[in-house]
Amino acid sequence: MDERQQIEQFLRRRHFHQVLPIAALIDMDGTLYDSMGNHADAWMKMAEEEHLPARREEFFIWEGQTGAMTINTLFRRTHGRDATEEEIRELYHRKTIYFQQLPPVSPMDGAQDMVATFIKSGVRRVLVTGSGQSSLINRIEADFPGAFTPELMVTSRDVEHGKPHPEPFIRAMQKAGVRPSQAIAIENAPLGVKSAVAAGVFTVGVVTGPIPVSDMEDAGAAIVYRSMREFADALPQLLLNLLTTAMP
């Protein structure tokens, strides 16, 4: 299927006439930043200390959900119960410290070009992250100057339900003042894709880690790119294809 056919398939499924992107709803970890390896390492260190068995790849599969949900998943498996509020606070804090002790992460190759294309095209940028870690959120302006403003950010503090629940992307559209047919979501994690798809948004899956293309398709991505560089290079044409593809 070519790109136009993928767009048509999405329009048919959603009963939309057209997608005219006014806002781009952009994930942070693994999308803007090459940060998932460090997150997985920090989670593994905390889990090992706590004798909570886990495989490193699992933290890529669970990417996008809140830290509390990840801690509860580990707890249920090992202790057969959820963690207490106190345990969640303490363990997430420790994981955050370990993340900050690792070498600094870089923007994902291609991410700055992607953002520049949205700026040039007059598409509003909204950050949609399940993270509550200020160390990265505070760096955004330095690495992506002029791209994101605090009013157009959804972090773990803004939502009750994390990804894969649609709430983060619904909040993002409310903040940007757009409907689902006026948005495009950019995600690297299956749970993030599910969240955006459940919110009704045309969702681009970008593979930037060990998750295979098929997992992104299974999660419901309208279109999948094999790297952020590939997506950044393809974005001007994708925007043009969206503008010129409509259903009767």
Ligand code: MG
């Ligand atoms: Mg991500």
